[in-house]
Amino acid sequence: MPLNRTFVRLIASLALTIACGTGYAQKIKELANVGGVRPNQLIGYGIVVGLDGSGDQTTQTPFTVQSVINMLTQLGVQLPPGTNLQLKNVAAVTVTGTLPPFSRTGQAIDITVASIGNAKSLRGGMLLMSPLKGADGQVYAVAQGNVIVAGAGASAGGSSTQVNQLAVGRIPNGATVEREVPGGVGDGDFITLALHDADFSTASKMAQVINAGMGATTARALDARTIQVRAPQDPDARVSFLAKLENLVIIPAEAIARVIINARTGSVVMNKAVTLEPCAISHGNLTVTISARNEVSQPKPLSGGETKPVQNADIEVKAEKGGVTAVPKSASLNEVIRALNQIGATPQDLLAILQAMKSAGALKADLEVI
DSSP states (O other), X not given: OOOOHHHHHXXXXXXXXXXXXXXXXXXXXXXXXXXXXXXXXXXXXXXXXXXXXXXXXXXXXXXXXXXXXXXXXXXXXXXXXXXXXOOTXXXXXXXXXXXXXXXXXXXXXXXXXXXXXXXXXXXXXXXXXXXXEOTTSOEEEEEEEEOBOOOEEXXXXXXXXXXXXXXXXXXXXXXXXXXXXXXOSOSSSEEEEEESSOOHHHHHHHHHHHHHHHOTTSEEEOSSSEEEEEOOSSHXXXXXXXXXXXXXXXXXXXXXXXXXXXXXXXXXXXXXXXXXXXXXXXXOOEEEEEEEEEEEEOOOTTSOOOXXXXXXXXXXXXXXXXXXXXXXXXXXXXXXXXXXXXXXXXXXXXXXXXXXXXXXXXXXXXXXXX
């Protein structure tokens, strides 16, 4: 499907999420985070029960059987030695979540559950109590609840269809924080601000804005990412200071020209700093069609031959003509999109086209494939 206006508008709107351009004012809290104020990743292991026959095949996932036996033993159920468990409704999963900064005991957080065996689907299952550990090996949360799967699938008579991934699900507010992460916004005379993207110009501008709004010599840029800020030592005064600081507005330096391509979905996002040099592009499609005809070879009567199936395959290669398109020099995002639309390529084709333009020096941007 050729690039259409809706896709073009989507590119232009998403560009603001990856970079900002000259003249676009932002608050400090949109550009940097306070040192020590960070989330922490959690991970755990658990089992999902209550599946409708779509769980792990226990002959290939012995750890699922072992997990169920260990759980039953802890609950006081002793199984006879050598018991062969057929657990079609159980799946072994990894449980992951993010512990936000300043999380307190009893707070609920979202978690993601993903199969690590060969379960076909987690839809309709329930995660049993699973501890979530941090990088230090300590348990910081406990997860349990009904799994919500965004995908859908159906099968009948040997045919099946599926939309999205069925072996991964989420549990909103599915974990409860049991241990708090020590830390805060610092106990000394200074706090640090860390820019999301290292940039000397933006770091210098941020220090100047803080000094103008909070008093001279309050801040100084240590490098392209770190700004050191003098703050009150009293906790209440420090919170009020940070509340005012994070809402100061600056105009950051112009972003680096960047194009981000999702090779799996064909999505392309570029910021307003992307430019094109004059070039010529030839684009065409190559289609290979293979068709098979199943026939039967029938011998003549009384010939003593055997009836055998015969498969004949026809292969057709069709190359559509692709004319040479001249792409003029483009200095703005709208002009770049207009030039790419002239090629008549699909979003999936843009990956190869942009990579070729980058290699030829026509695309003035950093190309990132995710």
